[in-house]
Structures are given as structure tokens and as C-alpha cells.
Amino acid sequence: MFQIKLSTLFCKMKDDYSTSYTLLNRACADNDAKAWEELISFxxxxxxxxxxxxxxxxxxxxxxxxxxxxxxxxxxxxxxxxxxxxxxxxxxxxxxxxxxxxxxxxxxxxxxxxxxxxxxxxxxxxxxxxxxxxxxxxxxxxxxxxxxxxxxxxxFSDKAIEAFSLARKGMSPNDISEKVGVSADSVYKYISRIKLKLIEEIKYLRESLDF
Structure with missing residues (x-):
């Protein structure tokens, strides 16, 4: 149930970003202060x-x-x-x-x-x-x-985020495993899953905000 709520929230956030170009048009064409406030928040x-x-x-x-x-x-x-x-x-x-x-x-x-x-x-x-x-x-x-x-x-869980952050700092999977308290195999999975999600989100943000 909790995962469904998170997914719904994530979709809503993506919908918000997808309106950014429309908001810019409204702010420019209609001097719409509300549209501008929404746009600039991004x-x-x-x-x-x-x-x-x-x-x-x-x-x-x-x-x-x-x-x-x-x-x-x-x-x-x-x-x-x-x-x-x-x-x-x-x-x-x-x-x-x-x-x-x-x-x-x-x-x-x-x-x-x-x-x-x-x-x-x-x-x-x-x-x-x-x-x-x-x-x-x-x-x-x-x-x-x-x-x-x-x-x-x-x-992602706090442990997964911590493992990924440590990996970005150059720490080895074995050392991360010891520090976070999970198996080395779990560390590899955490890093792989977060990387894939991060690449996907970066791609989406570039398409939504870089215009």
C-alpha cells in the first residue's frame, strides 16, 4: 500500500514538471504571476x-x-x-x-x-x-x-541510499558492506538499482526543464 502511494506521488511530481513549458508561456504571454511562481519553484x-x-x-x-x-x-x-x-x-x-x-x-x-x-x-x-x-x-x-x-x-531504504553515497565517494563494496551492515551482494544490488533510477530521473528532468 505504501509503495502505491509513493508511486502515485512520483507520477504527480512528473506531471508537475511536464507543465513547465506551458507555465512559461502563460507567464510570458499573460503576465501570469501565479504561473510564474509555479514555474520558478522548479x-x-x-x-x-x-x-x-x-x-x-x-x-x-x-x-x-x-x-x-x-x-x-x-x-x-x-x-x-x-x-x-x-x-x-x-x-x-x-x-x-x-x-x-x-x-x-x-x-x-x-x-x-x-x-x-x-x-x-x-x-x-x-x-x-x-x-x-x-x-x-x-x-x-x-x-x-x-x-x-x-x-x-x-x-529506496536508508541503507540503500547510504551504500550508494559511500560508493560515490569511492568506498569499496566490501567496506560498504561492513559499514552499512548488509551483505556485499546487497550493496551491489543497491548501487545498480539506484544508478538505473537516477539515470532515468536525470533524463526526465533534462527533457522537462532544459528548454
């Missing part, structure tokens, strides 16, 4: 990843994130989803970076904090666009990977 974690990657302290990151959300809604009319090669996540990333740079500039220790931002295109125009795009790609993959793991976590 990307808040990604925004946070970008902000933290720019060396913003945890104590400041949430405040910056709120500022970014305000600016994203403000500048939504400038997003041209019909333009060839334009992706919503690229636009979202650039607005987030620009707003984070603005935050850095406002700090009292402007000179020292500016040095942290010099790796970003908005501050140092000499950095090749290819390098910026590669950085954005890594941030996006980190977000998708973390989100996928978060989504599938409830489908």
Missing part, C-alpha cells in the same frame, strides 16, 4: 547553485536569491523564447549572475569581493564565452544531478 535550487558558485556566503545566499527572483520577474518580458538558440535556463543563469554581481558591488569590502567575481563574464569581459558556457553547463548538471537524487530518495 528552478530555485539551480539559482542557489549559481549564487554559491560565485563565492557568496551561505548567510547571504538566500537574500541574493530573493533579489534574483524579483529581478527575474521584472525582466521576464525581455526573454524571447522564440529566438533561435535561446533557452530559458541560459537566460535565467545570466540574470542570476548579473544580480549576484550587483550584490557583490554593493558590499563594503567591494575591492576584495570583486576579485571573487572576476572569473565571470559580466565583470571580466575578456573571458571567452565558451568558458562561461562550460561553467553554466557544469552548474546545470550539478543542479540536475542533485535534484534527481532528491526526487528518487524516497523510493
Amino acid at each position: 528552478y530555485k535550487q539551480y539559482i542557489y547553485v549559481i549564487i554559491r558558485s560565485m563565492n557568496i556566503a551561505k548567510s547571504d545566499a538566500e537574500d541574493v536569491q530573493q533579489q534574483v527572483l524579483v529581478q527575474l520577474w521584472k525582466y521576464l518580458p525581455t526573454f524571447d523564447k522564440e529566438r533561435e538558440g535561446t533557452k530559458f535556463r541560459y537566460w535565467l543563469s545570466r540574470v542570476t549572475r548579473n544580480q549576484t554581481i550587483n550584490f557583490i558591488r554593493k558590499q563594503k569590502s567591494y575591492e576584495s569581493k570583486l576579485n571573487k567575481a572576476k572569473d565571470f563574464n559580466e565583470v571580466d569581459q575578456e573571458i571567452p564565452i565558451a568558458e562561461i558556457e562550460e561553467r553554466e553547463k557544469k552548474e546545470w548538471e550539478l543542479f540536475i544531478s542533485n535534484k534527481a537524487m532528491e526526487n528518487i530518495r524516497s523510493h
